Amino acid sequence: MLNSLTSLRFFFAFVVFLSHLTFVKTDLVWYNWLKNNIFFEGYLGVGFFFILSGFVLALNYEKKIIDNPNFDKKKFYIARIARIYPLHVLAFFCMLPFVMINVWKGFFHWYISIVNLFLFQSYIPIKDYYFSINNVSWSISTELFFYIMFPFYVIWLHKFPKLKYILLLIIPIIIFAEPYFKTDLKLEKGIFYINPIVRSFDFILGIIACQIYQKIQKIELNTSKGTLIELASILLLSVFFYFHNDVARAFRYGIYYWIPMLAIILIFALQKGLFSKILQNKVLIYLGEISFSFYMIHMIVIKYGNQYLPKINDFTKVGIYFTIALFFSWLIFEYFEKPIAKWIKTKF
Template sequence: MNARPELRALTSMRGIAAWFVVLYHIRLSIAGLPSEWVAFLAKGYLAVDFFFLLSGFVIWLSWSETLRDRGFAAVPGFLRKRVARIWPLHLFMLACAVGLALLFAVTGRQDDVNYPFRELPLHIALIQNWGFTDQLSWNDPSWSISAELGAYLFFPFLTLAIDWRRIPSWAVLAAIGSLVVLLHAVMVRGGALTLGTDITRFGLIRCLTEFTAGTAICALWLRWKAHPVTPAAISVLIIVAIALSWWSGLPETLAAPALFAALLLTLALTSGMRHNPLDKGALHYLGEISYATYLGHFLLFVAFKLVFVDDPHAVSPALIGLFLMLVLASSVALYHLVERPAQRWVNSLALLPDTERRATRRWRGASSSTTPAALPLHHAGPPPRIREE
């Protein structure tokens, strides 16, 4: 089997987005940071919305055909792959958080607000952001991983219900726009003025709508990638128009998802073009280790402040530089020593292979000659990939 080419620009962009989240979490601690930069970095939480769109794109590209061809027989394998991708590192970081909580407890600084042991089972099961709590706790960034798990459970039903390949481009674009408007309407009706408002309440719907929009964006890319210049140019114009509208007062809950949707399509269409800086090695590697960066930096900053910082609201630039170097080093270590080995181990586990094969044969026998939706998508060579699987 030929190796699938990689959309390196999207992998690189994931790394940039992860570091935007890092800066978001430390912005109020940087001594002397100009107010304009504080305000800019205060929007770092929006990187998560790009993650959700990108996740839908990646999962549709990697799994839609398999699930459509094999039906629910392929779901156990799909979920195992996704759990292998997100859960081991989450569990490792959660164990680190428990260690911090115990340290606080034995030193007389018990923190039941940020480390509530009664909610620990929810975090172990990755369902803490499914409406069971009203605050972020333990390792705060893991809320989005919890929401992602919900999207993974939803994805097989989406794949079997909708075949974007058989929907006209204008209708796919309309569906993306409708999802953006739906998210905006839900948040505005709930009193949210920004996408970062009340994450425990809106985080899951934020993920599901943007994840679904990402699958539709992938479908557009698949039909336009052979001749990408014109759609990429149009996407850039759309980005500029949305950015100007946002600057002029368009609500964030409407503007940001729409802008990121157009940005994702543009990045996908231009990936692999000559002189694309996002295809380069260093940025690409930051994307490869971005999950470790995203999930590891928050607790590292808690520990860093305990050891090195006297005033958490005025950390010197030198110490901030040291912390950022530690984030990079820890991301490399977590990726190579925890994330990837654990992912390979979970993927190596047998998952009812005989039952799955029998179910697959039954599904193919029932669907191979029934509807056009059961037919495979023909393309030249293996589909491209992103460093996500």
Template sequence: MSFFILSGFVLAWSARDGDDPVRFWRRRLARVYPVHVVTVAAALLLALQLIPGLIPTVEAATANCLLVHSWVPVAEYDQSLNPVSWSLACEAFFYLAFPLLFRLTRRLRARWLWAVAAASTAIVLLAPLFLEPRVVYFFPPVRLAEFALGVALARLVRLGAWRGVGYPIALAVTAMGYATAAVFSPGPFRYAACTVVGFGLLIVAGAVSGLDGRPSLVRHPLMVRLGELSCAFYMVHILVIRTGEYVWARHPQPGVFPALGLTVLAGGISLALSWALHEWVERPGRRLMLRGA
């Protein structure tokens, strides 16, 4: 998942020397928790009203609310309530590890950062050979390798030790990774192994492009705005889809064009809800949680 590499890169890129870990954890919690709480409540309401089979156990629901549910790699926990929130539970694990991880990598010279990047990539590539698919996909200690790769790449760029390979090669490697995942790779290798190198190259290419001040589509105001809404969109989209599946269950299977129309409709509803969540939940919730910090 490119998001885990990007998360490690961004946090290491923007980290402040001497930053207090408690303040760091508070900032990160304020970033994700307000939307998580609201979408958990929405998922529970959806389960109670529409899909009783999705009602979790008290233990699983509690773990979900505390963002530790993917730390138990069984479906009853990691897919409870809002299924996509498993990745937030991984991020919570990464946030706990980041102060120590950053302190260690900040002291490393380039050759040792390369070693960290190589070891992290090797773990991503080899994990599907030795671990159960659910562990490879959901378990935070395994996904930590992608996060650590992002941290190491950020430090290499910060030190001026590497400027990447540029967008064309990065895009080509990423495309080959996707093609390999789609055509040749068994399931567990599709999760991250096939695309980890390409995504790492793309993230570095984007960072170097920004440092050089080159024009980039990702810095367009519209893209920046969509980036601001991305967390809320991610958290709400599966709830919209599940509601749509329930509503449409009594209708015949749609054809290609009606299905495309329903997909666009679901995307539009998710985008509208993500704007509302960002403006009325995420931003005020963050301000409230950071008050006095």
């Protein structure tokens, strides 16, 4: 992956972490403002990951799929499962004590655990299913659907090239239609935030973004111009973010942020400006590499911490949780995630 985009992964994983700090209770006006107006919008980080996933897979595999009719889908699927499933299983078993306690108390049922373990939860628009066990695992369920469909999406976009232009033209139409949009609040999150078919639009946009990137990557830009367009993309995201309270929540789960996220990914992929140069710092790149582990375990740390940590200041808890999650992210990445993925790829 391009180094600047690798580093950005950690920043967006951190945004998701902030969105899960709902346990913090304080009378501090500034913090409550941040929590209500910024932290709760942290689900935009997931949209970034879905679009980036399509972009990165297209960068690595699109040409191979198009040029080779006998592209080895089995090998591709094994590589993708090796990337996400072992860590999901590890997180699942880390949460088993909580599962057993909730089953014993009658708050939970074992069949929900089975659905979660085999990554079917994102297909069921019921909170008890899609946010079960390790809450964030729903996104892995959705991501697995993307992996399964990726070769087909690539072929369809290749066979019907006008399709991508239609999709790009639909974006502003959908956004402008937002004021007339109504939805069932009970199903809203399960359909517009979780459902893999709906979220496939994010993923497909990532594939289209890669096609655009391959056409513009050789554009000559000096550092000053590169910095200006990077700053412009950040400001664009900030403008969209500033007006988010005026937009229906169902749209904010993904659709509303499509344009700024596409701009961020495309422009930072060019790596022409000062901001992308900063993001190529080795420490930031490594944080990006361990961001998947951080994303997958931070809720586990928060749940166990809130359950068993002595009563201390909530802000102290945040610091402890972040430090512990970061440490275990490194540990898991180096001694579990990488070795297991390598072993699976060589054995299968």
